[in-house]
Amino acid sequence: MEPEPGYYHAFSINEDLCKGHSRCLRKCPTEALRLRRGRIAMISERCIDCGECLLACPEGVFAPICDSMEDVKKFRHKVVVPSPVLYAQFGASVQPSSIRQALLNTGFDEVAETFYNSRALGVVFRQYIQENRGVRPLISTYCPAVVRLIQVKYPNLVENLMPINIPREITAMEARQGAVHRTGLPPEAVGVFYIAACPSIVVSVKQPAESGTSRFDGVLSLRNLYNALLPDVLALEKAADARAPKESFFFGMGWSWMGQIGQAVGAGKCLSVAGLDHVVKIFDDIESSKLRHIDFLEALACMQGCVGGAFAVENPYVARANIIHLQQQYGQDREVDTEAILQRYRAGHYAMDLPIKPRPTRMLDIDLPTSIKRMKQKERVFAKLPQKDCGLCGAPTCEAFARDCALGEADLTDCVFFSEEAVHVRTR
Amino acid sequence: MKLQDMISPLELKALTHVEDKEVEGIFISDMLSDVMSSAKAGDLWLTVQTHKNIVSAANLVDMAAIVVTHGKSVPKETVDLADRFHVAILSCDGSNFELSAKLHAIGFRPR
Amino acid sequence: MQGPHPDGLALCRIQSALAADVVVGAGKMDIPVTAVYASDLMSDVLAYGKPGSALLTGLNSKQAAISAYMAEFRAVIFIRGKRPAEAICKFAEEKGLVVLSARDDMFEACAKIADLDGTAADPSPSEDLRPPMVEEETIRYAFLIDGHDFASAGMVSTQVKAILKTVGVEPALVRRVAICTYEGEMNVVMHADKARTELVLDDHEIRVVIDDEGKGIPDVTLAMQEGWTTATDEQRALGFGSGMGLPNIRKNADVVDLTSVVGKGTRLEMRFRVI
Amino acid sequence: MNATTCRHQWDMIDTTYGFLVTEKCFHCGMISTEFSLDPTPPLEEYREGDHTWNLVESAQTIRYNLNCRSCGLRVDLKGLLGLMLCTGCDPVCEVDVLRRRFEPERRWVYVAFGFLPEEKHVQLTDEKIAALEEYINQRRRSRTSSIKIVPGRMVSKIQNCYGEVIKDTDMLSLTPPNS
Numbered sequence: 001m002e003p004e005p006g007y008y009h010a011f012s013i014n015e016d017l018c019k020g021h022s023r024c025l026r027k028c029p030t031e032a033l034r035l036r037r038g039r040i041a042m043i044s045e046r047c048i049d050c051g052e053c054l055l056a057c058p059e060g061v062f063a064p065i066c067d068s069m070e071d072v073k074k075f076r077h078k079v080v081v082p083s084p085v086l087y088a089q090f091g092a093s094v095q096p097s098s099i100r101q102a103l104l105n106t107g108f109d110e111v112a113e114t115f116y117n118s119r120a121l122g123v124v125f126r127q128y129i130q131e132n133r134g135v136r137p138l139i140s141t142y143c144p145a146v147v148r149l150i151q152v153k154y155p156n157l158v159e160n161l162m163p164i165n166i167p168r169e170i171t172a173m174e175a176r177q178g179a180v181h182r183t184g185l186p187p188e189a190v191g192v193f194y195i196a197a198c199p200s201i202v203v204s205v206k207q208p209a210e211s212g213t214s215r216f217d218g219v220l221s222l223r224n225l226y227n228a229l230l231p232d233v234l235a236l237e238k239a240a241d242a243r244a245p246k247e248s249f250f251f252g253m254g255w256s257w258m259g260q261i262g263q264a265v266g267a268g269k270c271l272s273v274a275g276l277d278h279v280v281k282i283f284d285d286i287e288s289s290k291l292r293h294i295d296f297l298e299a300l301a302c303m304q305g306c307v308g309g310a311f312a313v314e315n316p317y318v319a320r321a322n323i324i325h326l327q328q329q330y331g332q333d334r335e336v337d338t339e340a341i342l343q344r345y346r347a348g349h350y351a352m353d354l355p356i357k358p359r360p361t362r363m364l365d366i367d368l369p370t371s372i373k374r375m376k377q378k379e380r381v382f383a384k385l386p387q388k389d390c391g392l393c394g395a396p397t398c399e400a401f402a403r404d405c406a407l408g409e410a411d412l413t414d415c416v417f418f419s420e421e422a423v424h425v426r427t428r
Numbered sequence: 429m430k431l432q433d434m435i436s437p438l439e440l441k442a443l444t445h446v447e448d449k450e451v452e453g454i455f456i457s458d459m460l461s462d463v464m465s466s467a468k469a470g471d472l473w474l475t476v477q478t479h480k481n482i483v484s485a486a487n488l489v490d491m492a493a494i495v496v497t498h499g500k501s502v503p504k505e506t507v508d509l510a511d512r513f514h515v516a517i518l519s520c521d522g523s524n525f526e527l528s529a530k531l532h533a534i535g536f537r538p539r
Numbered sequence: 540m541q542g543p544h545p546d547g548l549a550l551c552r553i554q555s556a557l558a559a560d561v562v563v564g565a566g567k568m569d570i571p572v573t574a575v576y577a578s579d580l581m582s583d584v585l586a587y588g589k590p591g592s593a594l595l596t597g598l599n600s601k602q603a604a605i606s607a608y609m610a611e612f613r614a615v616i617f618i619r620g621k622r623p624a625e626a627i628c629k630f631a632e633e634k635g636l637v638v639l640s641a642r643d644d645m646f647e648a649c650a651k652i653a654d655l656d657g658t659a660a661d662p663s664p665s666e667d668l669r670p671p672m673v674e675e676e677t678i679r680y681a682f683l684i685d686g687h688d689f690a691s692a693g694m695v696s697t698q699v700k701a702i703l704k705t706v707g708v709e710p711a712l713v714r715r716v717a718i719c720t721y722e723g724e725m726n727v728v729m730h731a732d733k734a735r736t737e738l739v740l741d742d743h744e745i746r747v748v749i750d751d752e753g754k755g756i757p758d759v760t761l762a763m764q765e766g767w768t769t770a771t772d773e774q775r776a777l778g779f780g781s782g783m784g785l786p787n788i789r790k791n792a793d794v795v796d797l798t799s800v801v802g803k804g805t806r807l808e809m810r811f812r813v814i
Numbered sequence: 815m816n817a818t819t820c821r822h823q824w825d826m827i828d829t830t831y832g833f834l835v836t837e838k839c840f841h842c843g844m845i846s847t848e849f850s851l852d853p854t855p856p857l858e859e860y861r862e863g864d865h866t867w868n869l870v871e872s873a874q875t876i877r878y879n880l881n882c883r884s885c886g887l888r889v890d891l892k893g894l895l896g897l898m899l900c901t902g903c904d905p906v907c908e909v910d911v912l913r914r915r916f917e918p919e920r921r922w923v924y925v926a927f928g929f930l931p932e933e934k935h936v937q938l939t940d941e942k943i944a945a946l947e948e949y950i951n952q953r954r955r956s957r958t959s960s961i962k963i964v965p966g967r968m969v970s971k972i973q974n975c976y977g978e979v980i981k982d983t984d985m986l987s988l989t990p991p992n993s
Contacts, residue, residue, distance in 0.1 A: 037859065037869070155710040287714065288696045288721040364707060368742040368813065369676035371707050376678050377585045378705075384609045403705070408984065412605040418630065419601060456645035457597050458579035460980045461876045464897075465829045466619065466644065469954045474646075476580050484899035484978035487922055488961060490954035498583065509901065509978075513922060514959070524577035525595070528649030538646070579985065598985060599831065600874075 007044045008207040010199035011054060011062045015039045018061045024053035025396040029276040029301075030152060034404070035394035045359065048148035049200040050276060050301045051310030064199055064311065067218035069107060069228075075191025075217065077183050079175045080108040081168055084115065084254025085197040085306050086222055087326060088319035090233050096326065098240055102232035106225075112175035112192075115254050117167040120341045122264030124164055124350050127342060129265070129295050137271065137286065137294035138162040140261050144204035145301035146279060147356060151209060154283050155358030162296075163352045167255065168194055168201075170350060172215035191217045195225055198302065198309030212353035223311040257305035257320050261298040269295035275303040364406060378406040386417045429536050431472070431492055431516070437534050438527060440495060440518040443502055444510045449492045453538040454531060456524050460485040467491060474524050480506040487513045497524050547573035547591065548655060550614055550637055556651045557641040559616060563628050564637030572613050577649055581606035588612060595648055601627050608634045618645050677741040678706075684724055686732040686753060696721035699738050699747065706740065712811060715791040716745055719809050722784040723749040730754060731804065745811040756799040763789060763797065820885035824949035827881045827888075834875040834895060834981055839865035847895055847929045849877055874982040880949050889945045893936045895927040897963070898977040907970040912962065920959035924950075925977060927966040938965060 018040045025033050032046035033053060040061060054062045072078050080103055087096050100111045129138060139160045141147050150157045172192045179190045196202055196219045205214040255261050258274035271294045273282050279299045285291050302308035307323070308316035344350065364374035382402035393414040395401035404410035413419040432448045434440065452470035457463060458477050463485040467473065473491045475482065476498045483506065486494050493516035496502050502519060510517045520527060551568035554561060561568065573591040578584060579598040588594070590611035596603050599621040607615045608630075614637040617623055622640050623631075631638045641648050680702060682695045700717040708716075720736070727734040731753025739746040756762050763785055789795050794810040833850045846867060859868045875896055880889040900913045900923045913923045926943050929935035938946075947963040954961065969975055 039859075153704075156714045284697045284700075285693065287700060287717055288693050289718055290693060290721070358710065364705065366707070368707065372676040372678050372740060372742065373586045375702070375706050377582065379678070380585050380609045412602055412609075418605050419626065454646035456577060456649065459597060459874065459982045459985060461831060461874055461982050462579075462597050462619075464980060465826065465876050465878070469956065476578055476583060481899075481978040481980060484897075484924075485980045487899065488897065488924065488950060488954075488980065490956045490959065498578075498587075512901075513899075514920065524645065525575045525649050525653070528577070528646050529653030531646070532650040532653055581985070600985075602985075 007047070008203055009042075009044065009047055010049050010066070010202035010206070011051075011064045013040055013042060014061050014063060017059045019059055021058060022391045022394075022396075023056040023058070024062070025391055025394075027052040027056040028396065029280065030149070031396050031400045033396070034409075035391075046152060048145050048152060048301075049203040050145040050149075051199040052276070054199065054310040064202070064221050064223070066196070066202055066221040066224060067193065068220070068224075071218050072107060072191055072193055072220075076189040077110070077179050077185055077191070078108045079110045079112055079179055079190060079192045080195060080220075081112045081114060081171050081175060081192065081216070082195040083168075083197045083201075083222060083306065083309075084118075084256040084323070085309065085312055085319065086195055087254075088256065088307060088322040089222070089226060089312065089314045090230070090322075092322045092325040094233060094237055095240060096330065098233050098236035099229070101236050102229045105232050106228055108193075110175070110179060112171055112178075114167040114171045116336070117170045117174075118255050118260075118264060119336045121164065121167055121170075121350065122266065123336065123338050123341045124345045125162065125265045125296065127345060128162060128164055135160050136292050137269075137297040139297045139299060141209075141352070141356070142166050142255060142261055142298070143200070143300045143302075143306075144209065145198070145200035145276070146299045147204075147209045148200065148359070149276070149279065149301070150283070151356065151359035153280075154287060156287055157283060158356055158358050160286065160297075161356050163355060164350050165352050169215050176215065193217060194219045195222050196220070196309075197222050197306050197312045199311065200301065210352055210354040210356045221311045222309075223313060226313045254323070255306065256323055257307050257316075258298070258300055260305070262296070265296050265298075269293060270298065271296070272298040272300075274300040274305050274308075276301050364403070374406040378402045381405050381412065385415060390416070392416045434472075434531075434534075434536075435518070438520060438530055439522070440520050443496075443507050443517045443519055444515070446493065446516040446518065447514065449516075451492045451536075454528065454536070455491070456528065463489060463491075474527060476500050476524070478502045478506055480509045482506065483509045483513055483515050483517075486515050492516075493518060495520060495527070497522060497527055547571035548652075550593070550639075552655055553593065553614075553616070553652055554639055556655055557616070557639070557643055557648055559639040559641035562617075562623060562638040562640050563631040564614070564635075567635070567637050570613055570637065575649070575652055576612070577645055579603075584612075585610050595645060597621060597645060599623055599627075601630060603627075604630050604634075604636060604638070608636055613637060614639065616641055616648065618643060618648050677739065679740075680738040682736040682738070684727045684734040684736055684749070684751075686727055686730070686734070686751070689728055692725055692728045693721060695724050695736050699736075702738065703740070703745070708740075708745070708813065712745070712813065716747060716809075716811055719788045719791045719811075720747050720749075722788050723747070723807050723809070726784050726805075726807070727751050727753070734804075741813075743813050745813060747809045747811075749807045749809075750804065751806075752804040755801040755803055755805055756797075757801050759797050759799050763795075820882060820887065822882040822887065822945070822948060823884050824880045824889075824945065824952055825883055826878045826949070828877075828879045830877045832875065832877060834871075834873045836870040836872070837867040838870045840868055841866055845870075845930050846934075849875070849895070849929070871983065874985050875980075880945055889942055891938070891942060891946065893928045893938045893942070894946070895929050895966075896979050896981050898925045898927060898975075898979040899923075900925060900977050903976040904970060904974050907975075908968045909964055909970075912964060912968075916962055921962050922959065923962045923964060925966055925969060926963050927979075937967075940965070 020035055020038055022035055030046045030048055032043045034041045087099060103111050141161050176187060176190050176192050180187050194216050202219045205216045205219045208214050259272045262270040262272040273279055304316040307319040365371040382399055385398040387398045389397045393401045395404055401410055405412055429451050430448055431451050451472045453468055455467045455471040456474040458475050467489050469490040471491050473486055473494045474497050478496055478500050482494055496519045499521040502517060507517060549569050549571050572593040574589045575595060576584060576588045576592045577595040579596050581602050584606045588610035592612045593614040593616055594607045594612050595616045595618060597618050599617055604615055604627045616639040618641050620642045623638060684695055696717050699720045700713055703713045703716060731751035734749050734751035737748045788809060792809040793812045796808040799805040835848045835850045837846045859866055879891050900909050902910050902913050904910055909923060909925055916923055926938055928937045943963050943965055950961045
């Protein structure tokens with residue numbers, strides 16, 4: 001099934017593989033998935049590309065759509081910006097230099113890192129928080145799935161999103177400028193690609209939330225690239241063993257797990273939250289104006305943060321341990337030139353191109369009286385449903401099923417508690 | 429009973445041109461299949477349906493008129509189609525049951 | 540539906556008037572129905588049907604029985620001799636619905652039921668069966684708030700917000716209602732023992748009424764005014780202000796009505812215009 | 815009385831309620847229609863030879879036959895899917911040409927559709943369509959207007975046809991048909 005036109009999604013759905021387990025239905029935080037007639041169906045505008053379904057499906061029904069090395073090769077000068085999560089995928093003892101070399105071996109001309117900009121943005125965030133005392137808490141835009149969640153389910157919180165760009169986008173911009181300067185090539189001949197740890201980043205590049213354009217030319221999936229890199233990384237490690245002193249490598253505060261953005265902003269009134277279940281709770285509190293004493297909120301969709309992304313290979317806890325080890329070995333603190341950063345901040349270097357706007361989702365009806373009528377139907381249906389959330393009707397919860405009925409997208413007889421016929425349909 | 433004589437006691441509102449026809453019976457249903465199977469020519473059809481295919485059904489069996497009940501608003505396209513095929517549509521705020529009781533009370537008896 | 544016959548009309552009287560077959564629920568024929576809903580359109584039955592009604596329908600399908608059950612009807616009467624299938628009977632049996640099958644067409648059946656009027660000794664039971672057919676697009680919700688329960692504070696405003704979002708109320712308005720409800724809820728949690736909250740929504744107004752049992756407010760005017768003098772511009776810009784509950788409500792709601800009896804409780808009514 | 819000389823008096827008999835199920839094969843675009851007595855239409859796509867059938871629509875409808883009360887002649891209308899009022903959407907369509915011709919005399923044109931694909935189903939003969947037309951006009955008893963019924967094959971392009979078919983769509987769903 002193709003996603004509806006209008007919203008780009010980072011995965012395709014291969015219905016033929018679907019065995020109707022319905023695990024994805026329950027995992028989806030925005031209730032965007034349904035089993036209709038035994039096949040998976042997606043409500044496109046609700047999907048925030050968090051990748052929970054990808055992780056939940058044992059059959060591989062959801063296949064990520066990313067760019068490939070073929071897309072990379074279309075450019076004359078090829079720059080890759082890896083997610084900091086990449087360095088945590090090959091074990092604690094593997095040197096970052098081997099991974100970087102392996103990337104170059106796959107065909108890239110240059111590797112650009114986000115670490116410095118992650119540090120710099122800590123400074124920028126602090127400054128912005130100090131200068132802007134109106135809306136609280138300000139919410140980080142680092143996680144695209146969280147930004148989509150706000151656009152879809154919390155349109156009021158759009159004004160809380162901090163209008164500062166994120167490390168990878170700034171890195172892409174700087175990397176392109178640098179490459180153009182060094183090679184003398186026109187900007188369009190330079191291809192800048194990101195290695196993403198989750199599908200939501202793919203979408204943020206293909207269809208940015210602020211409806212501007214990304215500084216990246218494309219995105220590669222970490223999972224897809226992993227197998228290509230692994231033999232090379234291992235070979236390089238073997239060869240590198242002999243080579244003495246370890247390369248000095250600026251392995252800074254990459255934002256790869258929960259708490260690191262908060263840490264970059266600095267102690268004080270920061271709150272970090274990860275995992276969409278928890279994010280939703282916090283957002284509800286913010287909307288009821290409960291968390292007005294918090295200055296800054298780091299909210300990440302994946303449990304543990306980006307190390308838990310759907311494209312990550314290594315277990316997120318092991319990945320986190322690996323990164324801690326790498327930071328100890330390669331030094332995480334290098335002084336940044338605060339004054340220079342602030343100067344660039346004032347010049348608009350870190351600003352977001354366009355403001356992020358809410359994304360309207362389908363309500364019960366455009367016409368309020370009709371919508372209220374449907375709501376009444378929904379409530380009456382819901383009151384009589386078994387409320388066991390068994391999922392056999394194809395909706396994730398009884399509540400969602402009642403809403404689907406009121407929208408005419410499901411039939412009352414789809415509930416197995418009301419009709420035995422429905423049981424046969426589900427148990428194919 | 430004449431259709432014109434029902435309009436005021438039943439508080440009907442004419443949405444189209446209404447020819448004065450003899451109402452011979454009352455047919456209440458929201459299903460076109462029922463109209464096909466059971467409605468008679470000259471029946472006054474009480475329904476909550478407002479889709480324009482009601483015109484198609486009422487015209488086929490030459491019903492006296494359509495009364496859209498329960499205060500439903502009738503889309504313009506339905507009214508336009510009805511006018512084209514000389515099918516009368518009236519509307520009223522009462523329910524099917526209420527209107528039946530009123531018809532009975534004013535002495536209407538089917539032929 | 541409070542008329543001269545609040546109990547309505549016993550099903551056995553309808554059954555004998557229509558000479559209907561009892562398909563399901565022979566033992567329940569003394570149960571009264573309080574209204575008759577004659578329609579084949581189940582979406583309407585579900586949205587507008589009044590609990591306690593009998594459904595007269597020609598839609599011989601399981602959806603008819605399910606919709607009647609969901610709208611808390613007591614009986615389904617199939618007309619024109621339609622006989623429900625086994626699955627429908629089984630469902631009705633399980634859910635305690637009475638099912639009748641009458642030979643009359645819809646008009647005859649309606650007329651006969653309405654006519655029961657004449658045979659009744661008491662005045663006009665049929666009036667009872669004809670509640671005004673207002674398809675009012677209003678929806679109501681009720682919630683309870685426990686005083687002193689700080690752990691659950693905010694639950695009601697979260698639910699109110701979810702409902703308004705689902706219905707499709709404009710986000711900025713949802714937020715205003717949520718903030719007011721939250722402030723009202725916090726007042727209950729801080730100062731009252733318990734409260735009943737009602738949300739009423741139609742196409743031109745949202746009304747939230749919080750009715751609490753508690754110590755009450757001695758001087759309502761002062762309580763409202765105090766905030767006006769102490770709330771800073773900055774707090775207003777934020778959309779709230781700690782301890783500024785009432786003025787904050789006043790700022791976000793279009794109409795605020797606060798009445799209080801010391802020692803008994805406070806009633807806070809907040810109204811919001813829907814554009 | 816001899817059937818050929820009888821002035822038939824038609825009654826509708828064998829009225830059966832069921833579903834008009836429309837399925838489409840998304841590989842070849844072929845459309846198949848069936849009359850089904852199942853309480854619920856087939857929910858899943860299924861394969862049949864080279865086709866993969868997907869449900870497009872399921873509407874409630876009735877099927878019936880005709881019987882002459884004078885001579886006892888029965889007309890089997892199993893091949894009749896439904897009747898559609900021509901509202902005029904395609905000026906080159908033969909049905910529309912007829913409609914324009916007949917409209918001034920209040921003679922309304924309805925199309926009698928048969929089931930698809932044609933080779934799989936018995937199609938309505940002209941005699942059957944004539945009997946159906948006779949039945950409808952007898953039932954109407956109108957002196958001021960009449961009905962003309964034409965076969966479905968007369969429609970030039972079924973995809974462009976916007977007539978009003980007599981069937982009950984969405985009766986079982988909570989969304990009323992007009993929304």
